[in-house]
Amino acid sequence: MNRFFYYLILINMITSVVATNPKILFQYSDKGAIPSMLLAVGAGLFFTYAVATFFNKFPGKGLPELLNEASPKWFAKCILFYLSVNFYLAGLITLITYTHILKLFLSPEMSIYIIVFSFVLFVSFGILMKTRSVLYTIEIILILFAPVFVYILIKAYANPIFDWDAVRVAMMQINHPPELSSFTTATFIFMGSVNLVIFNRVFTKQQKFSSKSLLTVGIIGIVILFTLYFVPIGFGGFDRIKDLVYPWISATDSMRMKFGLVERIIFIFMLLFLGIALLSIIIHWHIAFHLLDNFVRKKQRSQKKFNPTPYLIIVLFWMLAFMATLQLSEYQLFKYITVFDNLLPIFFLLLLLTFFVVNRGAQSK
């Protein structure tokens, strides 16, 4: 697979680190989190494999085109709508979570409108960008931030106050049956490959998802999942880790750069994760936008005439984002995210069904 495929997966993983995924996992830290995470690695890799091999069969084509060619219209419309809602929600969750985080830790006095506004403003540019340009944006930001991320990882694991005994206590909770919510949340970090539904449009060269690709995704996934779960435990201890609302923010606030320009790593971390989160929202909403655009579009749009549809969709995105951010309390947000994650198996099955239908349609032609 080309490097952009890995970027898509990586962005999804890194975003999950700060979002609510660790918090959901910690709810089951003394129940079934560890076995669920182990299962999730397998499920996630299988999912990645299924998605990648499917799209490799149709280089240069996104899911909307494939559906239009090879499946009944009603089916195509249903799937497109369902997928676009899901992608929009995925982006929205990131947006709301980060708005809460900024409000709580970075600028408690700033109006929530301005925070959301500054997010959606820049995201809107990302949505309207060409798909290829989005990929280049991802590359630039990732290259800028990757060293910082590695630095934070080293800083965390090399910290003398990092309590490995607490980590081992958490590992010893392996003798529990797995739990659905923790399983789906852990699987979510492997969902980056599903972004191919639109991004496959620019992957025009024939590619192969080899065992080496699988190994790469597997190793990165395991490292991120391990970090995501155990770093907050190493700093915050095992017994009361459930109490932390943003375990990762607290974990980075526990690291100190003795001779750094700023002593608190949390500010570097915030910058890094804001960048990555912005990318993640752009990716998800870019896809949601294109899927929705294909959903409402009847025939090929003429190039010359001005068409208001894209802007209407963006206005819709903005309105929903403002309403949701203002309405939801942290508890509700947490509850809805759990529901969203728990619906992942359905999403997965529907996607497999779509692949099957498209494959059959393509063969019968």
Add this chain to the structure above:
Amino acid sequence: MTNFQKSKVLLLPLLLLLSTILQTGCAFKDIDKRVFVAAIGIDPSENDEGKYKITLKILLPTGSLKESTGPKFTYLSNEAETIGESIRTLETHIDKVLEFGHTKLIILNEKLVSEEIGNFMDYFTRRGDIQLISYVAVGRPSADKILKTEVATESPASIALFNLFDDNGTENPFTVTTYLFEFRRNIHGKGIDAIIPVIETNNGDTELVVNKSLVVKNKETPLELSPLETMLFNSLKRNKGGLDYKVDNEQLTLLLDIINVSMDYKMFTDKGATPRVDMKVKMAGVIGESSKPLHLKDLDKYNQIANKEFHSKIMKLLKKFQEKEMDPFGFGLRYRATRLNDKNTFSDWEKLYPTIDFDVTVDVQLNGTGAIE
């Protein structure tokens, strides 16, 4: 390019420029409208006005570093039922916003430590704007007194109370540094107890002295460690070198400069046998002072003397913790970490801890006798 695309090119720089309006600096409140709280002190109330007395040490800005002779502080103090209430009241006592983002020290009164300290301290974690890397300490005789002690060595832009703990100013094994996150982790953690340094003043209130510490457990009387015990604990648990240690023998008195310390332990809890902790301590250093001339060829002999001395001191410290059922080393956590969890793991350990045997091996490597033999 169509007209629309052209206008998009113009629109983008315009929007980017407009976005600078949002950048008004410190979240719409300039730095001169804020005061920075350097440290928070909490004492039990002196009058009947409430439960706690909160003292804030506030940094005053100086016009220029060259002209000022030292940092200037002001103090705010108030009594109330809760800490939050008290801080809220203090906000009405000052014309500026109290900013806790630079707070680096939380000083507790000794009397508060034996209360339900864990949930009480959660206030600071809950706030979000207080650093989790701020230091926690006990002030003696009171937090208020320690905060108001101004030390002669304080220069502008360097605050003595911070220098004591930040491993950047004074670095010595007598000072335990406990961060807020570490305190929270250990006070709530089952199988490990928190340890916090004690700050005292000398007679004339001109110096701050930090060489003792308290082992703290929820709702229990804390266990005080003497300077020597604090130093031993610090060098074993945190591998802090730089300790000077006096060794007395019938013939000679040595002062050892231990530069490196490393400690490792294993736990054996096989059924049938007495549970045992095997602790291996390695130390390396030089001889700094002696009552008699020394011989380099006798270094092995001096090693033996030092081994014996450290062995008995470490055993004494471990026994002391065991007797009081305090566990700042975290043996209980290690016990939990090495077996599959079930709901009795921790209660098993609580029964086990008083009966456990310690087997300490000390290996001191003295490398020289300093510049003279």
